[in-house]
Amino acid sequence: MTEQSLRIRGTGWLSALGRALGPYVAAVVASFAAAGLVLALMGFNVPKAYATILFTSFRSANGIIQTLIKFVPLVLQALAFTIPFKAGKFNIGGEGQLIAGAIGAAAVGIVFAGLPAFLLLPLVLLGGMLAGALWILLPAWLLYRFRINEILTTVLMNFVAFELIDYIATNVWPDPAAGHPTTIPIGAGGYLPLLVQQPPLHAGLVLAILIAAAVYVYTDHTSAGYELIATGANERAARVYGINVRNLFFLSLLLGGAIAGLSGAIEVAGVQHRLIAGIQSNFLLLGLIIGLIAKGNHAAVPFVAFFIAVLEVGASAMQRTLMIPGEMVFIVEAFILLFVLLSDVLRRR
Amino acid sequence: MENSQFVQFASLVMLAIVPYVLASQGTMLAGQTGLFIVSQEGIMLVGASIGFLGAFFSGSLLIGLLVAALSGVLFGLALAYFTTTLKLDQFVIGLAIFFLGLGLSNLMFKLAIGVTLQPPIIPTLKPVAIPILSQIPILGPIVFHQNLLVYFSILLSLFLTYFLYYTSWGLSLRAVGENPKAADSLGVSVVRSRYVTSMLAGALMALAGAYLPMVYTGSFTDGIVNGRGWISIALTFFGGWSPQLIFVGSLFFAGVEILALRSQVLGVGLPHQFLRMIPYLATIFIMLLTYKRVRNPAFLGLNYDRESRTSV
Incomplete structure (x- = not known):
């Protein structure tokens, strides 16, 4: 096999993964944006809240x-x-x-x-x-x-x-x-x-x-x-x-x-x-x-x-x-699910 | 003495039918147009939370009931949009809406009230005696000395029976759940029927939830619905999707609930945990007894695509 054909297969595989992950990433971003809007309206520190949600798992061994x-x-x-x-x-x-x-x-x-x-x-x-x-x-x-x-x-x-x-x-x-x-x-x-x-x-x-x-x-x-x-x-x-x-x-x-x-x-x-x-x-x-x-x-x-x-x-x-109720994250998760389901509709069209 | 005990028991049962009647008639109404809702537990929680908060901050139970119903309409609208317009799977969307309701009900309560040891309390719905009728011996105190939502439940069941079986609107509605293609070809709008019934169903379920803090606890807790939403789905099957049988079934389920409660108070030798299992086990048992009799609307749980050539 030539190097070229391997590379084409490689990109094919990558773009397939991208197509599969795309809706998920979009759903996550959209859900966080929606929840962020609500949090900001209630006067919470949104960047700090998101940093806590996303990075607590990776900041320490614990x-x-x-x-x-x-x-x-x-x-x-x-x-x-x-x-x-x-x-x-x-x-x-x-x-x-x-x-x-x-x-x-x-x-x-x-x-x-x-x-x-x-x-x-x-x-x-x-x-x-x-x-x-x-x-x-x-x-x-x-x-x-x-x-x-x-x-x-x-x-x-x-x-x-x-x-x-x-x-x-x-x-x-x-x-x-x-x-x-x-x-x-x-x-x-x-x-x-x-x-x-x-x-x-x-x-x-x-x-x-x-x-x-x-x-x-x-x-x-x-x-x-x-x-x-x-x-x-x-x-x-x-x-x-x-x-x-x-x-x-x-x-x-x-x-x-x-x-x-x-x-x-x-x-x-x-x-x-x-x-x-x-x-x-x-x-x-x-x-x-x-x-x-x-x-x-x-x-x-x-x-x-x-x-x-x-x-x-x-x-x-x-x-x-x-002091932001943890339910906020549960709602974000429910929204991610709804947006993932919605991406099916977009793909159908 | 025996008589007064019976009257007391029966009037408690009448008090307890409301959440079952409202949630099940809502389930039935949406089911008649082919929309199978499984979000009852979540929508009832939202109704309980918003109904409580509305009543607490306005000082009026009526306003609490109205905002609860309004929130239910919004949930019904979302259900109809996802299933009827976007044609997504009814069970999956139903579960997603259930999650959303569960999260929102707790979040709203925590944001508005905070975490307190002594949660605020709202007054309970007071009974309203109906003149003359409430004077009838035995029947009077049981049926005609109740709160307004008990009367509403009875009248709703009577009205739905009349509406579905004795009016042409009701007939068209049922046609949508049986054969949407035929209904569509006769000019009945499948989409509009589903939107209307879904929003009404949402309102009824949210009212069923709002009833719980207003009659049982005076406050909102996350376990307040305690499976009643799921039981009301079983009750709708048990009632064969007909409003009059659903009412009869509600009497039975409310009776089981009150019996289980009373035997805890009286102490019948069994540990209270086992008595508290009874409503759920009874529901499964009832499903077993009635599975043969039940005939569901033919298009229940299925989405209708006007442009599809196959009808099912």
Whole structure:
């Protein structure tokens, strides 16, 4: 091959990337501009606010590690949504499954607290995945058997989970010293090992990256994953072709539930080392935003998740130092999503 | 004694139907033109936040309700624009609008009130007794000694039943959700029908949200809607997209909510967390019982493209 043809291929690749990223960059700029206008009108220092949002993650080792810790549940929650989304189904129950996973992990970690790490840690993580899958089993089965809308059933199970975690943390294994519903800690063998000691960064990061890569290979480079995408693109055509779409819906939801459950187990084994009511934070909503911004593209999900993690870490810093409510950043994220969706319309024309 | 307990329970149920009736009739109305809204939870939060702030700063609950309804109209307008004019996916846009509502409701409250230990309180909606009718034994205190939004919910349900099934406007509206191409060819504007119902739906959902601080808590918290928006979607399916059945369903869901609350107070041996799960589990159970009966508008959730040759 001549050097010239390689270079042409290279620019082709670059311009394709540019075309793919263009709408995203435009959406981010437009959202920040809109939010900046509002902030300026309210008399806040806009450049300082933006510098805080965008650069807190990169100014210190602590910032980087905070961002990576936040990245783990966000990317997993996004995948819990995007896997069924690829097949055309909506799992809006990621936080319920996260809580169930956290409960499963904590239960294993407390009951078998004496086991050595090489046994307990895998059991804790497995317990979380199973519990997450179990939490979506009812909605998935209702869809499989009766075609009952999965959006509603998965959402409603979230509210059931909020009560269950409160019950377990106050009645089953309560820590009487804590002022908030909290359980006693799990056995030390169930802790995720640390990649960095100070400030602590747990090995859940490696798990999350491995799972994101595995999901990408599954949906984009295997025939089973292609069936998933084909079903999402045209259910009827997929069925005529001979794909068992009902099984596919069921299994994709279960896989999503297991991954959401794992995100709960990682919060327990890596961050809290116990069960705490409110452990779900707002990871579900951010996960949905990430999945939708990435349009279910599994090569993009980890990068979008990292970007949102940067914004979130910046948002809490901004709230602390500049007294601007963190919700401002959540609205910016919702706007980014809307602008990304709008770019589809422009491209259609 | 038994009688008065029943009257007390039933009048609490009537009080609790309002958010369900308003949000579900709004969902139903938009659904009749094929627009499936999933932003209820977010729009209700905005209604609760703006309704509270409007009432707090103006000192008038009525003004609070009006600004809440207005904000709902804007959200309905946005939904209609993105789905009907730009033809973007209804679920995805619905979720995006839900996020926006969630963020905005909290932001507005924090900016206007700030973070306080003792949040400000607004007065609650007072019952207005209807002369003569409220004197009827049992029925009087249950139905005719309520606040204005309870009456509004009842009248709205009656009006919608009449409008959708006994007027030609209602028939054209339903045609849009069943077969937009046919409706379009007969001169019914699909776009205008969807815009109008979407804005009305937004207003009703925001009113449903504004009702919560005005009757239940007196203040705004981010958990104030607590799944009622999602339940009202299930309720709309349960009611088969017909206003009269949605009203009956609201009685049932409000009844479950009040029962779960009362059994917490009375203590029935079960931990209160399990009692609080009941409304959500009951909703799933009801979906299971009624899935066969339900017939959705044929074009529900789909966008209409006038220039497309295939109709579905």
